[in-house]
Amino acid sequence: MSFEPVIGLEVHAQLLTASKIFCGCSAAFGGEPNTHVCPVCLGLPGALPVLNRAAVDYAIRAALALGCAVHRTSIFARKNYFYPDLPKGYQISQYELPIATAGVVELQSRGEPRRVGIRRVHLEEDAGKSLHEGFVDSDRKTYVDYNRSGVPLIEIVTEPDLRSAADAAEFFSRLRALLVWLGVNDGNMEEGSLRCDANVSVRPQGTTPLGTKAEVKNLNSFRFLQKALEHEIDRQIEVLGGGGRVVQETRLWDSAAGRTVSMRSKEEAHDYRYFPEPDLPPAIVDPEREQRIRAAMPELPEARRRRFVERYALPEYDAGQLTQTRGLAEYFEAVVAGGAPAKAASNWIMGELARALKERNTDITSSPLGPGRLAGLIALIEKGAISGSMAKDVFEKMFATDRAADAIVAAEGLAQIDDESQITGLIAEVIDRNTDAVAQYRGGKTSAFGFLVGQVMRAAAGKANPRRVNDLLKRALDT
Amino acid sequence: MTAEPDDSIAVVATVRDVRDLVRSRARSAVEVCRDALSRIAAVDPHLHAFNTVVADRALARAESIDRDPDRWRDAPLAGVPVALKDNLCTRDVRTTASSRMLESFVPPYDATVVSRLEAAGAVIVGKTNCDEFAMGSSNENSAFGPVHNPWALDRTPGGTSGGSATAVAARLTPVALGSDTGGSIRQPAAMCGVVGLKPTYGRVSRYGLIAHASSLDQIGPLGRTVHDVALTLGVLAGPDPADATSALEPVPDYTAALTGDVRGARIGVPRALVEQGVDAEVSRAVNLALDALKWRGATLVDVDLPHARYAIPVYYLVSTAEASSNLARYDGVRYGFRAGAGRGTANGTHGTAEAVPYEGAPYGAAPCDLKSMYAKTRARGFGPEVKRRIMLGTYVLSAGYYDAYYLKAQQVRTLILRDYEHAFTGTDPVDVIAMPTSPTAAFRIGERAADPLQMYLADVFTVSASLAGLPAISVPCGFTADRLPVGLQLTGRRFDEATLLRVADAYERDTGWSKQLPPILSR
Ligand SMILES: [Zn+2]
Numbered sequence A: 001m002s003f004e005p006v007i008g009l010e011v012h013a014q015l016l017t018a019s020k021i022f023c024g025c026s027a028a029f030g031g032e033p034n035t036h037v038c039p040v041c042l043g044l045p046g047a048l049p050v051l052n053r054a055a056v057d058y059a060i061r062a063a064l065a066l067g068c069a070v071h072r073t074s075i076f077a078r079k080n081y082f083y084p085d086l087p088k089g090y091q092i093s094q095y096e097l098p099i100a101t102a103g104v105v106e107l108q109s110r111g112e113p114r115r116v117g118i119r120r121v122h123l124e125e126d127a128g129k130s131l132h133e134g135f136v137d138s139d140r141k142t143y144v145d146y147n148r149s150g151v152p153l154i155e156i157v158t159e160p161d162l163r164s165a166a167d168a169a170e171f172f173s174r175l176r177a178l179l180v181w182l183g184v185n186d187g188n189m190e191e192g193s194l195r196c197d198a199n200v201s202v203r204p205q206g207t208t209p210l211g212t213k214a215e216v217k218n219l220n221s222f223r224f225l226q227k228a229l230e231h232e233i234d235r236q237i238e239v240l241g242g243g244g245r246v247v248q249e250t251r252l253w254d255s256a257a258g259r260t261v262s263m264r265s266k267e268e269a270h271d272y273r274y275f276p277e278p279d280l281p282p283a284i285v286d287p288e289r290e291q292r293i294r295a296a297m298p299e300l301p302e303a304r305r306r307r308f309v310e311r312y313a314l315p316e317y318d319a320g321q322l323t324q325t326r327g328l329a330e331y332f333e334a335v336v337a338g339g340a341p342a343k344a345a346s347n348w349i350m351g352e353l354a355r356a357l358k359e360r361n362t363d364i365t366s367s368p369l370g371p372g373r374l375a376g377l378i379a380l381i382e383k384g385a386i387s388g389s390m391a392k393d394v395f396e397k398m399f400a401t402d403r404a405a406d407a408i409v410a411a412e413g414l415a416q417i418d419d420e421s422q423i424t425g426l427i428a429e430v431i432d433r434n435t436d437a438v439a440q441y442r443g444g445k446t447s448a449f450g451f452l453v454g455q456v457m458r459a460a461a462g463k464a465n466p467r468r469v470n471d472l473l474k475r476a477l478d479t
Numbered sequence B: 001m002t003a004e005p006d007d008s009i010a011v012v013a014t015v016r017d018v019r020d021l022v023r024s025r026a027r028s029a030v031e032v033c034r035d036a037l038s039r040i041a042a043v044d045p046h047l048h049a050f051n052t053v054v055a056d057r058a059l060a061r062a063e064s065i066d067r068d069p070d071r072w073r074d075a076p077l078a079g080v081p082v083a084l085k086d087n088l089c090t091r092d093v094r095t096t097a098s099s100r101m102l103e104s105f106v107p108p109y110d111a112t113v114v115s116r117l118e119a120a121g122a123v124i125v126g127k128t129n130c131d132e133f134a135m136g137s138s139n140e141n142s143a144f145g146p147v148h149n150p151w152a153l154d155r156t157p158g159g160t161s162g163g164s165a166t167a168v169a170a171r172l173t174p175v176a177l178g179s180d181t182g183g184s185i186r187q188p189a190a191m192c193g194v195v196g197l198k199p200t201y202g203r204v205s206r207y208g209l210i211a212h213a214s215s216l217d218q219i220g221p222l223g224r225t226v227h228d229v230a231l232t233l234g235v236l237a238g239p240d241p242a243d244a245t246s247a248l249e250p251v252p253d254y255t256a257a258l259t260g261d262v263r264g265a266r267i268g269v270p271r272a273l274v275e276q277g278v279d280a281e282v283s284r285a286v287n288l289a290l291d292a293l294k295w296r297g298a299t300l301v302d303v304d305l306p307h308a309r310y311a312i313p314v315y316y317l318v319s320t321a322e323a324s325s326n327l328a329r330y331d332g333v334r335y336g337f338r339a340g341a342g343r344g345t346a347n348g349t350h351g352t353a354e355a356v357p358y359e360g361a362p363y364g365a366a367p368c369d370l371k372s373m374y375a376k377t378r379a380r381g382f383g384p385e386v387k388r389r390i391m392l393g394t395y396v397l398s399a400g401y402y403d404a405y406y407l408k409a410q411q412v413r414t415l416i417l418r419d420y421e422h423a424f425t426g427t428d429p430v431d432v433i434a435m436p437t438s439p440t441a442a443f444r445i446g447e448r449a450a451d452p453l454q455m456y457l458a459d460v461f462t463v464s465a466s467l468a469g470l471p472a473i474s475v476p477c478g479f480t481a482d483r484l485p486v487g488l489q490l491t492g493r494r495f496d497e498a499t500l501l502r503v504a505d506a507y508e509r510d511t512g513w514s515k516q517l518p519p520i521l522s523r
Helices: A052-063 A165-182 A222-241 A289-293 A303-313 A317-321 A326-337 A340-360 A373-382 A388-401 A405-411 A421-435 A435-441 A447-459 A465-478 B017-021 B030-046 B055-069 B113-120 B160-168 B186-192 B225-236 B280-295 B308-329 B367-381 B384-397 B402-427 B453-457 B461-466 B497-509
Strands: A002-012 A074-079 A092-094 A098-108 A112-125 A130-131 A139-147 A152-158 A195-202 A215-219 A249-254 A260-264 B048-055 B082-087 B123-128 B175-180 B193-199 B217-221 B266-269 B299-302 B357-358 B432-436 B471-481 B485-492
Touching: A002 A165, A002 A222, A052 A098, A052 A112, A052 A152, A052 A165, A052 A289, A074 A373, A074 B308, A092 A112, A092 A405, A098 A165, A165 A195, A165 A222, A165 A303, A195 A222, A195 B497, A215 A222, A215 A260, A222 A249, A222 A260, A303 A326, A317 A340, A326 A340, A326 A373, A340 A373, A340 A388, A373 A388, A373 A405, A388 A405, A421 A435, A421 A465, A435 A447, A435 A465, A447 A465, B017 B030, B017 B225, B030 B048, B030 B055, B030 B082, B030 B123, B048 B160, B055 B123, B082 B160, B113 B123, B113 B225, B123 B160, B160 B175, B160 B186, B160 B217, B175 B186, B175 B193, B175 B225, B186 B193, B186 B471, B186 B485, B193 B225, B193 B497, B217 B225, B225 B471, B225 B497, B266 B280, B280 B299, B280 B432, B280 B471, B280 B485, B280 B497, B308 B384, B308 B402, B308 B453, B308 B461, B367 B384, B384 B402, B402 B461, B402 B485, B432 B497, B471 B497, B485 B497
Parallel strands: A215 A249, B082 B123, B082 B175, B266 B299, B266 B432
Antiparallel strands: A002 A152, A002 A195, A074 A092, A098 A112, A112 A152, A130 A139, A139 B357, A195 A215, A249 A260, B048 B123, B175 B217, B193 B217, B193 B471, B432 B485, B471 B485
């Protein structure tokens, strides 16, 4: 019997607000332990939460981009459990009435179009961080850092619409790109600002009832996500194939061992005793506010990709690459706005620039070479002032020194010799000195032409405009 | 028994008197403060109204007021000594909620009401005893021992703000703050013969009040006169950006509302509710009070609050559910008491630049260490009533029981509120609703301790206003044959504390109850 996997994801994304969701502390990552804290995010007796409006706005922006319906009224709820990094003994989250529901994301996976339903988007606070390592007494003690406690999160829950580990990885990657594009999340999985859990089940191919699911946690990279899901799918198929039964449980991905291990069974599952948070009134989002947020939304990647194809006549591939991130797309449009032809701009951005950025381990938004500068370089090439190979040298110098292309060209005498009389003079010298080759060419041995071009370029110390040399040499030899 | 002479400032003076004496510089804030402190030193050993007295801090504060008379010339509480219930956070002053759990807890911040009192010129002299985490009706649940009623030392002062009510009744301070979740200001006010007001939910910021049940808790004043309570409410009330449930409603001049005139006021009496279970002497005192109001020109109207008889069970479902969650933070990890693994209590607050250590790794080597630390800390840190309520509330919220208990209770709560709305805005609308504050006068210490249900019934007349979020006041309305005070409770419309205060004040003007001295002072 063949089995079909059914996967749904729960993604936690930290919102890029300046302050925490229920207090005024900085939400920035890092900082000395327990320095971004106050009575509210430490859960001191008597402290009360006050909702950060910016967090709601960010959540709405994400929800709208995911095609969700934003609710006029949403309710905060307490999720009760004990854990040292949870200072109040409950997490303020949303339960019965989340901020948004019923969205959809469309993507291509394995060449097939796929629609992934978004069940809900809700707002909640992050917990602190337990530090199990790095202290002299870490063998006996755990330390807790509450800087992260109260950082705003959205949880995005998909419908069980994913059908393979690859689908799930592709969806998660698209979702990450979208959240980063929107400016609501920094996409940094290493620092934990984007985290993913998965619900996985398998069922016999062609049947509709869902199998018993396992929740797999700790999927903190694309690679782990895909590997963990592949492993978990195989494990469940093996259990069922051997006549066994999948147990409903929570499993943890153990990346070192390369397998999922049982964390707790359904019987041990927490009863979170959700109830409406009495310290916070309902969050009200009136239609004007939603409209304001919608109007201020950046153009989404898919729309921008289509526009790049239509307006700039870019190939589909180029448009797809250039809309991977908002920074890249904006850079491209700025280069074009600086006068560069679209395809040339695309080639330079995806070629030399991408390579140089990667070498320096940085990204487009912090590129030392601005789009105006790159447009200046492309303009010099376009008007033949420098050759393509020179341009690469100039590019390196621009990247390293932040000088304009024409300044580098002028200062280093890199400008091409484009002047007709100057080139004609060089050609005359070459013809005089290489009578054999000239004779051979005129006798029909066209390969001698390449030799003569090389000689002219050598005489010009590499600076002559090759196209010009080509034309003028041909004219001199053929007459 | 030791007592100061009766002409000391604290015995005769109201908040207004003290304030006027200090403002006119007839008495210094330091003299007033010393007087209060010496009365506390002399009398409180018999009462145990205070958990903590901050004499040095209070005197320093009084001196600073005396040094800068211009600044405090118009301050509404200039130089007035105030006692705070020990569940209100005070920066650098131990705040225990009368629990072992917080015996050594020193908050790094002030509750909003504390800042407001101090901005109005008040001098905080100490923190008053109460039931642990404000759970109880007699003050017997304090981890530090019971409070004794100044009218009869073998009796409770009621609870949970029993220390605050006692401090005012024994003239230790002219005014005190309490908190009221199901009657915790009104019931001890009644039992101690003082005025206590629970404002409308949202009228006073809860920021810095150690939470018992968040949807019910309100801070309010206890004083000897309605005027003092009105004056203090004016200082406390108003929106607070630190409390999302605080209301934006403008704050009127409550003292200006005290016209002494109740002509035309319509006073609802829920006869069916108070027919049974009320002590005959309490009934008699309340009925005489109603007669007095009628004689002054008020109209008595029968009202029906059909769902109020469910208020006790509804209250104990909602409040325990919220409490079970609110008290989860006392886990021994960050502050307060911690039991286990060779360590005693852990002090400290927060804010060190180091991570906070606890013993035992959660998923790692020894998960039991953490769990047993939690269990031992909470087993030893909380008293029996608190544990009982945490268990009740945890049960009420559990999967499979939530709908039957918590949700159902919230639905009945809505019906209780509708009953009140109907009485206030229906075809025969009333301005206030009157009933006894407590079905009995003060009971003996230990009398009900063994029977929690009997104890819960002490709140039968106070919890419904809490569930409905309405303002309610208890004003002294007489004594039993044993010379125990009786209180009249008036409940009003949302944010209409002014009418409550006006009716209570008019009644008070016709009676001398608040001028009576408890035997501990008159002996
Ligand atoms: Zn904070």
